[in-house]
Amino acid sequence: MTAHRRGPLLVGGLLFVLGIAMLLVRGIANLVSVDWLVDQLGHDYLVIAGFGLVALFLALLVILARSLYGFEQATPPTAESVPTGVPLGAQIDHVVEQGLHPYEHVTGRSRATVRDRLRQTAIETVRRVDGCSSAAARAAVSAGEWTDDQAAAAFLADEGPAPLAQRLRDALPRGSRFQDRTARAVTAILERDEQGGDR
Structure with missing residues (x-):
């Protein structure tokens, strides 16, 4: 004082x-x-x-x-900052359009982020469209029973990271199937979502 x-x-x-x-x-x-x-x-x-x-x-x-x-005024609270970084939707669009850098395939972090986001979106879509519980939707995605596209179903079925051998193969020039699988998973999720809109 x-x-x-x-x-x-x-x-x-x-x-x-x-x-x-x-x-x-x-x-x-x-x-x-x-x-x-x-x-x-x-x-x-x-x-x-x-x-x-x-x-x-x-x-x-x-x-x-x-x-x-002079007047002593209270210090105003710090304004909320806008989180920086690339939104996950933009990251998935980038993978579909351009693929990942070989280094990102080897480390696996970007692959895991994209795949986990797609997997969670597929689970939420199945839960909403089928009107089932989250556990039932997760089981359907894990079993690959949520879509007729076998490549998309297999891509999102496993929860664990891709084996190192597969990541190394995807890191080779024109050796990656990750970009195609990502695009097919996005298409399958959109088709599943449209099924809910037709009801």
Whole structure:
């Protein structure tokens, strides 16, 4: 707490304590009596006007202090940032149109991200179209029973990562089947989704 805030709080606290003491102890009220001031000025209205002038002067001091020190405002919360990176839909579109880099085949992370996203989309599509539970939809996708396209069904059936030998083969020039399987899985999911729209 700054010094220009401690002063008014201290004065206000002392006045509050003095007011409570005047209510509880009669002798203190006699000590702060303004009768002598009324006798000096000749009228009680002049005493009230004097208190008003003092209050106005104090208010002007507060305004002056505020203008010199400025207002302390609360720090606003940090605005939410937009997540950076490539959206998964855009990543799948990129795989369908251009395929993956050989390094991405070898490491397997991008492959797993694309395949897991397609697998989850297929499960959600089957659940919505068939009106079944998520567990039943997951079982249908794992068994390859959700589409007539055997390549798409096999591509999304296994939950684990592709074997290293397959990833190395896909990393060879024109050796990748991942791009074709991704495109066929996307087509199969869209066809399954259209079945739900026809109902």
